[in-house]
Amino acid sequence: MSVIHADALSKRFRSTHVLKSVDLDVPVGAIYALVGPNGAGKTTTIKVLMNIIQPSAGFSEVLGVDSRRLSPKEFALIGYVSENQEMPEWMTVGYYLEFLRPFYPAWDRKLEEELVGQFDLLRDRKLRHLSRGMRMKAVLASSLAYRPKLVVLDEPFTGLDALVRDELIGGMLARAENTTIFISSHDLADIESFASHIAYLDGGRLQFSEELESLSNRFREIVLTFEESPPPVEPWPENWLRPESSGAVIRFIDQRFDPERTPEQLRGVFPGLREIEISAMPLRSIFVALAQSYKTAQQQPKPEQAPVVRAS
Numbered sequence: 001m002s003v004i005h006a007d008a009l010s011k012r013f014r015s016t017h018v019l020k021s022v023d024l025d026v027p028v029g030a031i032y033a034l035v036g037p038n039g040a041g042k043t044t045t046i047k048v049l050m051n052i053i054q055p056s057a058g059f060s061e062v063l064g065v066d067s068r069r070l071s072p073k074e075f076a077l078i079g080y081v082s083e084n085q086e087m088p089e090w091m092t093v094g095y096y097l098e099f100l101r102p103f104y105p106a107w108d109r110k111l112e113e114e115l116v117g118q119f120d121l122l123r124d125r126k127l128r129h130l131s132r133g134m135r136m137k138a139v140l141a142s143s144l145a146y147r148p149k150l151v152v153l154d155e156p157f158t159g160l161d162a163l164v165r166d167e168l169i170g171g172m173l174a175r176a177e178n179t180t181i182f183i184s185s186h187d188l189a190d191i192e193s194f195a196s197h198i199a200y201l202d203g204g205r206l207q208f209s210e211e212l213e214s215l216s217n218r219f220r221e222i223v224l225t226f227e228e229s230p231p232p233v234e235p236w237p238e239n240w241l242r243p244e245s246s247g248a249v250i251r252f253i254d255q256r257f258d259p260e261r262t263p264e265q266l267r268g269v270f271p272g273l274r275e276i277e278i279s280a281m282p283l284r285s286i287f288v289a290l291a292q293s294y295k296t297a298q299q300q301p302k303p304e305q306a307p308v309v310r311a312s
Helices: 043-049 092-101 109-119 132-145 161-174 211-217 261-269 283-298
Strands: 002-013 016-027 031-035 057-062 078-082 150-154 179-187 197-202 203-211 220-226 240-246 249-254 273-280
Touching: 002 179, 016 043, 016 150, 016 197, 031 043, 043 057, 043 150, 043 179, 078 132, 078 211, 092 109, 092 132, 109 132, 109 161, 132 161, 197 211, 197 283, 203 211, 203 261, 211 283, 220 261, 240 283, 261 273
Parallel strands: 016 203, 031 179, 031 197, 078 150, 150 179
Antiparallel strands: 002 016, 002 057, 197 203, 220 249, 220 273, 240 249
16 A cells, blocks of 8 residues: 555646656655755645645545545644744744644654653743754654654755754654655755665656665666777667776666676677676765766657656
């Protein structure tokens, strides 16, 4: 079962096409990260899913309910945290939590106390006097205290220092054991240490969606060394990204690496190959390669619908 499902979800703002036929499936218990550059459409995706704005086309469900028909019953099971979260700044932390309790039948007072202590929140401090990091802690505490089935976080760590970010992540993971987490971010450092699934949104299109372990396993940097100048390859395989050559060496990235098939393929394409060096890649390097690949593809003639790379 999918906690979040989207089918060909699209959104236009007048002549601007912000989301372009996005498909999503977020499984139960996943920590699902939607990443991409600023302006990619991440916040728009979340607003459509949360019924804050209506889609122009397509369909989405959250907790098995059409997003356009989400009611207080469903919202009582969803925690929502945004970088631009509006808060009643005249309230104190304690009054803010007290104000929210009646809206959530499953609110756990004991868990609330534990979260307040864990995040070092002062109940008598007014929200307007909190630092950005402490405000986010207050919002996260209020979103976890009723043990939601789904927590949605829209760029929650923007502008926070590393210590506060780690405290928020640690607190969230410790208190959301049976919760599905859907988080958007433009910074891989926010999510690479804890996400179980990852999707890349660029220019309103979902370029891929898969388990993080699968993504890491299928990307490798390949360095080939020849006795003399390497032979030309036509056509260059589409899964080999960013080819560079220098003297007797070719370097590129294979986005469909297979430990058994790839070396055999390389020797078949390059008969005069002397040496093969295969290296794992950090997540940031993978995304840089993908971003550059998509940018290059956009600058070339292409079909109207870009292909979606999916795990096999």
